[in-house]
Amino acid sequence: MASLDRSLIAGLSAFQDLTAKELDTIIGRARSKRIARNAFLFEEEQEAHSFFLLLDGHVRVVKSTPDGHEVTVRYISPGELMGIALALGRTTYPASAIAVVDCVSLAWPSHQWPTFAEEFPAFVANAYKTIGSRLQDAHSRVIEMSTEQVDQRVAHALLKLVDQTGKKTGEGFLIDFPLSRQNIAEMTGTTLHTVSRLLSCWEGKGLVKSGRQKVTVLAPHRLLELAEGRAEKS
Template sequence: MTTADLDPSVLAGADMFDVLDAEGRREVLKAGMVRKLPLGKLIFAQGDAGETCHTLLEGRVKIVQTRPDGGQSVIRFIGPGEMYGTVAALMDKPFPADAVAVVDSLEIYWPIKVMRHLMTRFPQVAIRSAASAGNRLFELQSRVGELSGERVEQRIARALARLVRQAGRRTEAGIEIDFPITRQELAEMAGSTLHTVSRTLSAWEDREIIASTRRHVVVRKLHVLLDMADQGAS
């Protein structure tokens, strides 16, 4: 697949490019490269030179950082239209984490020299890139505050609430997170342990707040989950 196979409208909802008109999106699209990302594909690795900027078109990608002790933390799940890898590339820094496809996905990416040219050509793209990076910084700061000042049940509820906002789809059973997520990944997002997350989710299942399997979560009582996320009620 090449960019010639895609309509410029695929970038209409992208956080860096939704301010461009159709002709601008066509130029940006033409400058990039498209590739399919099969489930489990390592897109870039922590420590690799940041030489490419990425936008997801379809699917889901997780950003995973390996700590000095060898443990891992899920930093974020990337959805369609979101950029990733761009900040490191623009700063001439190595990628700070792995990017891995969690379902079959499709992305477009640009070498950093090309992206810098596009940002000069379309200053709106640079502004949107900075805004997106800033939003993620505020989100990360919020998560750090949660880890130091909130009960573990509240952190788990907040992690699930974020996933619902990012990837929730309505079904007859409730709001389903539309990609597979393991309890270990949820534990990493919430700064908890697999045992604690499993115990907490089981208790919430008994109360019919959620329904879950090893890799899928459906929120059945969103208002209760949001109350727990805001207030820490259990």
């Protein structure tokens, strides 16, 4: 395997405030890994052997309920940390991570976490900042689920994805990984049927354009109005 270069991780928020030398050390201890589409990076309840940084691709994080429902917790984009269960004081992963496209990630053995904490306090500080912002995300989700209708939640979810990974095209903003109606349903607590109906309706109004596992948002502003309940019910 070609040796890894610190340029891979320099500039990422997870490695803010670290010196070049520290970056070299950190990346020297990483293994790089390719993950095929639809493969698991790690699974819920498994021993948390490693923590990860996504270099390329997109990862879906899901939790399963005893009765077979799957709920998508979040999508991970390149540059984000994953599987930092141990920072939460856990020894097992709280959720599963699935590659939605072919991915590349870095992985460090979990037993290095305490060492990292001593040697690179800035790194763990950043990791905690990540956890903090995910806590806030989770609270927003709870509030959305508590107070909004399905159409608003779906609109919010699409806008979030556009923000995170939207790719400007001639027509609008393409969410540039395979995203099915079922996936959207699992993000918003509804069924694929309802999502399908909503997208069809919105396509009719020129808000979005969607195909098989593909969604393009044409009019983010109007979708935002809808998400915030400021839209006319026509």
